[in-house]
Amino acid sequence: MYDAIIVGARVAGAATAMLLARKGLRVLAVDRASFPSDTLSTHQIQVPGVAKLYEWGLLDRVVASGAPATRQVRFDYAGSAASPASGPGTAVDPGPAVLAGRFPEYRGVDALYSPRRTVLDKILVDAAREAGAEVRENFIVEQVGLAPGRVTGREKGGARVTESARLIIGADGKHSLVAQTAGAAVTGAKPVLSMACYSYWEGVPLTGGELCGRDRRALGAWPTNDGLTMVYQAWPIAEFESFRGDVEGNAMRTIDAGGELGERIRAGRRVERFRATPDLPNVVRKPYGPGWALVGDAGLVLDPITGQGIGHAFRDAQLLADAVSSGRPLHRALARYERVRNRATLPMFDFTAQLAALAPPGPEAALFAALAGRQEEIDRFFAMLAGVLPVKRFFSPPNLVRLVGLRGFARLAAGQRRPAPSPA
Numbered sequence: 403m404y405d406a407i408i409v410g411a412r413v414a415g416a417a418t419a420m421l422l423a424r425k426g427l428r429v430l431a432v433d434r435a436s437f438p439s440d441t442l443s444t445h446q447i448q449v450p451g452v453a454k455l456y457e458w459g460l461l462d463r464v465v466a467s468g469a470p471a472t473r474q475v476r477f478d479y480a481g482s483a484a485s486p487a488s489g490p491g492t493a494v495d496p497g498p499a500v501l502a503g504r505f506p507e508y509r510g511v512d513a514l515y516s517p518r519r520t521v522l523d524k525i526l527v528d529a530a531r532e533a534g535a536e537v538r539e540n541f542i543v544e545q546v547g548l549a550p551g552r553v554t555g556r557e558k559g560g561a562r563v564t565e566s567a568r569l570i571i572g573a574d575g576k577h578s579l580v581a582q583t584a585g586a587a588v589t590g591a592k593p594v595l596s597m598a599c600y601s602y603w604e605g606v607p608l609t610g611g612e613l614c615g616r617d618r619r620a621l622g623a624w625p626t627n628d629g630l631t632m633v634y635q636a637w638p639i640a641e642f643e644s645f646r647g648d649v650e651g652n653a654m655r656t657i658d659a660g661g662e663l664g665e666r667i668r669a670g671r672r673v674e675r676f677r678a679t680p681d682l683p684n685v686v687r688k689p690y691g692p693g694w695a696l697v698g699d700a701g702l703v704l705d706p707i708t709g710q711g712i713g714h715a716f717r718d719a720q721l722l723a724d725a726v727s728s729g730r731p732l733h734r735a736l737a738r739y740e741r742v743r744n745r746a747t748l749p750m751f752d753f754t755a756q757l758a759a760l761a762p763p764g765p766e767a768a769l770f771a772a773l774a775g776r777q778e779e780i781d782r783f784f785a786m787l788a789g790v791l792p793v794k795r796f797f798s799p800p801n802l803v804r805l806v807g808l809r810g811f812a813r814l815a816a817g818q819r820r821p822a823p824s825p826a
């Protein structure tokens with residue numbers, strides 16, 4: 403009998419296994435994948451997520467993998483090629499804005515890293531094993547039982563086995579079997595809003611992380627392992643069918659429309675295939691019940707346009723491990739886990755959905771124009787995007803009035819929208 407069985411051993415599952423094992427618990431983590439292996443995900447780890455790796459003693463391994471530190475960030479925004487914002491309440495044409503700044507310092511780190519998932523997930527799985535957790539790879543979970551906790555599955559080609567534990571933790575991603583089996587209540591949801599497409603390029607000079615928003619498209623470029631640049635783009639989900647009719651043509655047209663960043667990408671060379679997906683749900687689930695808990699995307703998944711999922715998974719792995727080992731009645735400790743997770747995530751969940759809608763340009767253009775040239779304010783904007791400055795604080799009425807004035811604030815409030823596309 404284990405203290406905990408964790409289904410899924412990527413960023414949420416392996417981190418949770420490592421932390422519980424470090425606290426002396428008997429832990430089994432299983433995954434149908436073997437490591438290193440890739441998964442459909444780009445991989446910016448926001449500064450708070452990097453701070454967790456540093457705290458856990460794993461940042462050195464990420465650095466040693468060759469994933470470069472990204473300290474600078476640049477956001478080039480022109481809502482439409484023709485620029486003027488149009489529509490009700492948007493009589494102002496502030497024109498395009500280029501915001502360049504740096505990521506904030508936070509708990510001993512000052513950079514974003516973007517290690518490939520082949521690299522990051524293996525580092526975490528190794529760390530879980532080193533901490534004493536048992537990790538079974540190539541293990542497919544077919545059935546989950548709760549209270550008492552049981553997991554039935556088989557290693558690829560092997561016989562079916564059942565293992566038991568006091569607690570079953572679902573770290574099995576956005577289509578979680580554990581969440582389905584538990585009937586975890588959905589406490590918040592938004593429709594799918596965007597689709598994503600990404601690939602890897604060589605020979606693209608970057609100033610740091612670079613983002614570009616144009617005509618309902620978002621484009622992002624981040625340096626990753628092996629001297630490559632990960633190039634991401636998002637389109638409104640309603641256009642997925644037309645996108646997939648000509649993936650390469652559409653992806654290249656988005657790059658061509660991506661201003662000066664697009665030109666630099668074009669001058670480089672794509673070295674991997676395009677990967678595209680419309681499977682980008684926005685769902686919040688109650689993350690616990692008798693004998694079970696959820697962590698990572700299994701409990702809360704949001705559109706990748708703000709690149710928050712990995713950092714959230716790390717934070718929630720820590721919160722969950724602390725709750726499980728707190729010595730307090732488990733139900734109460736897990737109730738607190740849900741409260742803290744929701745308080746920390748829901749404003750970003752809503753903000754992310756606004757970005758992911760990739761709506762036509764509106765009053766937010768005035769906000770970007772107001773930030774331009776004000777370095778301290780630009781850095782605060784990037785601190786908010788990085789998940790360091792609370793979203794609610796940045797978008798508080800006093801802060802917006804300070805930035806765009808009373809009339810600009812009234813337009814923003816009337817539009818009930820916030821800044822437009824900003825890629826993961």
Ligand SMILES: Cc1cc2nc3c(=O)[nH]c(=O)nc-3n(C[C@H](O)[C@H](O)[C@H](O)COP(=O)(O)OP(=O)(O)OC[C@H]3O[C@@H](n4cnc5c(N)ncnc54)[C@H](O)[C@@H]3O)c2cc1C
Pocket residue numbers: 409410411412413414415432433434435441442443444445446447448541542543544573574575576579598679681682697698699700706708709710711712713715826
């Ligand atoms: C296109 C895209 C781009 C993204 N970009 C970013 C980004 O830049 N930055 C960021 O922070 N986040 C990003 N994300 C989000 C990020 O990928 C997720 O938040 C993160 O992977 C969640 O980690 P997880 O461990 O919860 O789940 P997953 O990474 O999905 O891992 C779940 C694991 O569970 C295993 N599993 C599932 N079911 C079973 C079963 N029955 N038996 C055995 N094993 C099972 C799977 O094999 C898998 O390995 C992106 C997502 C997408 C789709």
